[in-house]
């Protein structure tokens with residue numbers, strides 16, 4: 359490719375172009391921020407689906423996501439949400455994340471979104487999650503993680519870090535009551551509702567997928583007696 363003759367090279371054989379219908383994919387999604395395609399290598403654009411559903415038991419909480427890379431949010435369809443259907447915006451490098459619903463307990467409210475995250479072209483990629491006090495909004499928890507994409511990362515071997523590390527990240531907060539006490543106002547904050555986001559399911563299913571591939575590989579290498 360030259361400046362005078364810009365040509366996009368054809369896709370690599372191991373990364374064939376794929377097509378996904380987001381609505382169909384989200385019918386059987388297991389997590390918020392579910393990668394729609396398995397390509398997570400350096401420089402990859404990673405469109406990820408999210409489906410937020412309101413209801414009497416809905417409880418998503420509120421956290422902040424910090425990323426050294428840009429993210430673009432497209433609200434593909436929404437009802438009773440702070441985002442309108444078709445609305446698109448670029449998330450700030452530190453942005454609040456909640457249900458995006460005006461009335462979380464309203465069973466008719468929902469938001470189906472595509473959040474496209476960028477994987478760093480080269481060098482380290484840092485992400486972090488933080489929580490603020492429910493009462494006085496003081497930052498009470500901040501944990502960074504290394505989100506640098508491994509070379510040639512395919513999701514089946516390298517689960518999407520932005521999701522897979524979150525159960526553990528929030529467990530440190532949830533399992534330690536002392537950590538949940540606000541140093542400014544003394545309020546004891548409740549545990550963060552990780553299960554509402556499905557990150558634990560994604561992490562477990564990813565680990566099982568990897569174990570399954572290993573088991574199949576071993577089986578093919580074991581002679582039949």
Ligand SMILES: [Zn+2]
Pocket residue numbers: 491492493494495496540541542543544545
């Ligand atoms: Zn406080």
